[in-house]
Amino acid sequence: MKKIFLILTFITVIPAGIYSQIPGAYADGIHKDTKAIQAAFDSIANLGGGMVRFTPGVYLTGPFILKGNNLTMQIDSGATILASPNMKDYYPDGADTSLPLTNTKNFISASGFSNMTIQGKGTIDGQGSVWWPTVDNPPRPRMLQLDKGVHLEVKEVTLTNSPKFHLCPNHCYDVYVHDIRIIAPSNSPNTDGVDPSICHKVLITNCYIDNGDDDIAIGSSSSDPGWTAASTDITIKNNTFMHGHGVSIGSYTSGGVDSMLVDSCTFTGTDNGIRIKSQRDRGGNVRGITYSNLTMTNVRYPIYFTAFYSGIPLQSADTLYPITSTTPYFHDINVINLTSTNSSSSSVTGIIVGVPEEPFTNITLQNVKLTAYKGIELRNATISDPDTMLINVTSGPRIIYELRSQLITGINDNHPAVPDGYLLEQNYPNPFNPTTTISYQIPQSSFVSLRVYNILGNEVSTLVNEQQAAGKHSLMFRANNLASGVYFYKLQSGSFNETKKLCVLK
DSSP: OHHHHHHHHHHHHHHHHHTTSOTTOOOEEEEEOHHHHHHHHHHHHHHTOEEEEEOSEEEEEOOEEOOSSSEEEEEOTTEEEEEOOOGGGGSOTTOOTTSOOOSOOOSEEEESOEEEEEESSOEEEOOGGGTGGGSSSSOOOOSEEEESOEEEEEESOEEEOOSSOSEEEESOEEEEEESOEEEOOTTSTTOOSBOOBSOEEEEEESOEEEOSSOSEEEBOOSOOTTSSSSEEEEEEESOEEESSOOEEEOSOOTTOEEEEEEESOEEESOSEEEEEEOOTTTOOEEEEEEEEEEEEESOSEEEEEESOTTOOOOGGGOOOOOOOTTOOEEEEEEEEEEEEEOOOTTOEEEEEEOBTTBOEEEEEEEEEEEEESEEEEEESEEEEOSOGGGEEESSSOSEEEOTTEEEEOSSOOSSOOOOSSOEEOOOBSSSBSSEEEEEEEESSOEEEEEEEEOTTSOEEEEEEEEEEOSEEEEEEEEOTTSOSEEEEEEEEETTEEEEEEEEEOO
């Protein structure tokens, strides 16, 4: 016990004195301080934790590693950590620098830590302009790559001009990012602001982000055993976004994203506002997402949800694919109290386009006020909006209905009129595994029953059993618990009664 006490006392008192300035550092912006900086972090790690403090000055340095637990990196006002612009500094240790650079070191990295804080009113400058024209040939370093950590806090610092992504927590738990500034030119490629990937319990608040790509991007490129999804419990609140691509989920979502709130943020001049992006080879289950109290000005796409990240195909080419483990599945998404205004002829109120084999479902817009040139493009998706009159467009309809789209609304809009008869459509796709869409229409408000039966006439699922309003209705039927075979679905409403056949193929 005596030995532990002495170590703790040494950490809390002596390192703060020793590293009020980094021993051996020039801090003149001319001579490289890489060795001195790395030696300081190595020494603190050997002591079990403490603070490395960058006092005012310019610390020109190559890549370095933050090591150990209970570490604070203090960057004082007037201090700048300046990344070396020499690409040879980013080769792996011992590599032949006469050969092409193929495996680039990140500028500042850490792995397997607990209780890390990066703070202060100073700046980390990645000098990314020498890297941006390469477009990843050679691969560009990230500014801060922080892996497999518990209890990470980043506060008050300014991050600027990263060669690629700025702040990247990966496989981390309990991440708190607040009161930071991230700045890069609006045309700088892939200069994302904050990119948590496979992280849980994340709070990003009171930040100012103005860059050339996603202001914030939530990723989940693989599963995280023991969690409902690879990225969960994420709150993004009271932030200011200028330029960039807004707040994104994706494009890698195969591990899933669950329980995320974006609240009380402002967007000015961003290309997108709120965005969920993925595609068939990297999709997953994205659910439980809420966007609320958002204000957007001159944002080209206030809402952009797409399962076609590489490009939305023409409707004639929007064909059905088999459902796989990487099929994008977006559902249970709420957008509440969003106001966006843009008078540009290139502005669009929204894009909501899923894939036909797994349409977007349970997407709700509530008090969403959008002003733009064109309306919302809706395809392979069902959305609910109680008042589409809040959508104002200069050209065309408020909602542009494309294939397999449905709007559930309490107010008449430009959707085709109430149908003049009953209709039960053939499910699509058919055969299917494990989901298919069943659509039908009723000409008047009535009680509706929609049930599925096996070939023996035994009921296996009740899909609808309630009073419904006149109009067209669609729902997704999941046959996860059914064996392969032929089944029948039967619609009853008033005097109408019709049955059709569907086929489960596993």
